[in-house]
Amino acid sequence: MKATPLGLFVALIGVVVGGIFKGVSPIVLITNVPALFIVILGAFGATVASFEMRATSGVMKAIARALFPKNMQPPADRLKTLVDFAGRARHEGILSLESEVADLDDPFMKKALQLAIDGNDPESVADVMRTDIRTLKARHKVAADWCMAYGIFAPTFGIIGAVMGLIATLSHLDEPEKLGYGISAAFVATFWGVFLANGIMLPLANKLKNLSSEEVQGREMVMEGVLAIQGGQNPRVIEETLMTYLPPAEALAIGAAKDG
Numbered sequence: 001m002k003a004t005p006l007g008l009f010v011a012l013i014g015v016v017v018g019g020i021f022k023g024v025s026p027i028v029l030i031t032n033v034p035a036l037f038i039v040i041l042g043a044f045g046a047t048v049a050s051f052e053m054r055a056t057s058g059v060m061k062a063i064a065r066a067l068f069p070k071n072m073q074p075p076a077d078r079l080k081t082l083v084d085f086a087g088r089a090r091h092e093g094i095l096s097l098e099s100e101v102a103d104l105d106d107p108f109m110k111k112a113l114q115l116a117i118d119g120n121d122p123e124s125v126a127d128v129m130r131t132d133i134r135t136l137k138a139r140h141k142v143a144a145d146w147c148m149a150y151g152i153f154a155p156t157f158g159i160i161g162a163v164m165g166l167i168a169t170l171s172h173l174d175e176p177e178k179l180g181y182g183i184s185a186a187f188v189a190t191f192w193g194v195f196l197a198n199g200i201m202l203p204l205a206n207k208l209k210n211l212s213s214e215e216v217q218g219r220e221m222v223m224e225g226v227l228a229i230q231g232g233q234n235p236r237v238i239e240e241t242l243m244t245y246l247p248p249a250e251a252l253a254i255g256a257a258k259d260g
Contacts, residue, residue: 002067002068002069004066004067004069004203004204004207005067005068007203008199008200008203011199011203012199015195015199028184028185028188029188029191029192032185032188032189034161034164034165034189035161035165035185035188035189035192036192038157038158038160038161038164038189039154039157039158039161039189039192039193039196040192040196042153042157042160042161043150043153043154043156043157043193043196044150046149046153046157047146047149047150047153050149051142051145051146051149055142055143055146056146058142058143059143059146059147062140062143062144062146062147062208063143063147063204065208065211066204066207066208066211067204069211072214072215072218073105073106073218075218075221075245075246075247075250076246076250076254078106078109078218078221078222079221079225079239079242079243079245079246079254081104081109082109082221082222082225082226082229082238082242083225083235083238083239083242085097085100085113085225085229086225086228086229086233086235086238086239087235088100089229089232090232090234090235094116094117094229094230095117097113097117098114098117101113101114101117106222108129108132108219108222109222109226111128111132112125112128112129112222112223112226113226113229115128116226116227116229116230122227122230122231125226125227125230126223126227129219129222129223129226130223132219133216133219133220133223136212136215136216136219137212137216140208140209140211140212140215141212143208144205144206144208144209144212145205147201147202147204147205147208148201148202148205150196150197150201151196151197151198151200151201151202151205152197154192154193154194154196154197154201155190155193155194155197156193157189157193158189158190158191158192158193158194159189159190159193160189161186161188161189161190161192161193162186162187162189162190163186164186164189165182165183165185165186165187165188165189166182166183166186168182168186169182169183169185169186217245218245220245221242221245224241224242225238225242228241
């Protein structure tokens with residue numbers, strides 16, 4: 001099971017089970033429709049108002065990516081590919097990679113190598129790749145900021161829902177038997193505001209930031225490798241340089257395997 005759905009599920013179970021031990025029925029929380037409307041729609045509306053419409057239209061795809069991220073090429077495999085290309089380019093020339101590049105599944109690596117093979121100068125290739133990475137980070141930031149904004153607005157609308165519930169309850173002071181239920185129902189909105197923020201939207205925002213960081217690091221690794229290949233560096237030096245992008249344990253395992 002993916003980490004993000006598992007974590008969100010554990011958080012939900014913890015809150016529900018803890019509430020039951022405290023004597024709070026989950027039915028009370030999900031049947032308070034006015035509280036759900038105030039918090040969910042109120043926070044959504046405030047978040048939509050904070051961004052361009054295209055950001056909101058694309059956020060569901062980003063959330064799906066956070067919940068079920070696609071399997072990216074492992075950094076060790078990317079390193080091996082670049083080192084193999086470096087060895088071949090050093091012995092046969094960079095033009096010998098053209099047939100191999102066409103079969104690459106990584107579009108960023110494919111584009112970078114093709115630019116190098118086409119004879120563009122290293123500075124131009126680096127500029128294109130840096131621009132690609134910069135725009136990628138900007139796109140990813142919008143989705144993470146959207147989820148973060150929802151997480152900021154939700155507790156505030158929870159307070160608004162609680163205040164409205166208390167206003168409605170205090171209007172029935174001549175009916176004491178309704179006061180207890182009315183006060184408890186008023187705080188359901190506060191619960192949903194805090195839970196939606198801290199149990200769902202803020203974790204999703206953090207996951208999107210982490211996914212973006214991983215993808216950016218992978219592209220930076222490719223950029224450095226391609227520029228080194230284009231510069232004719234020794235494959236051994238390229239490998240040692242790119243291994244710094246790997247987790248320490250993985251880098252040590254590769255080194256131990258080579259020594260063995």
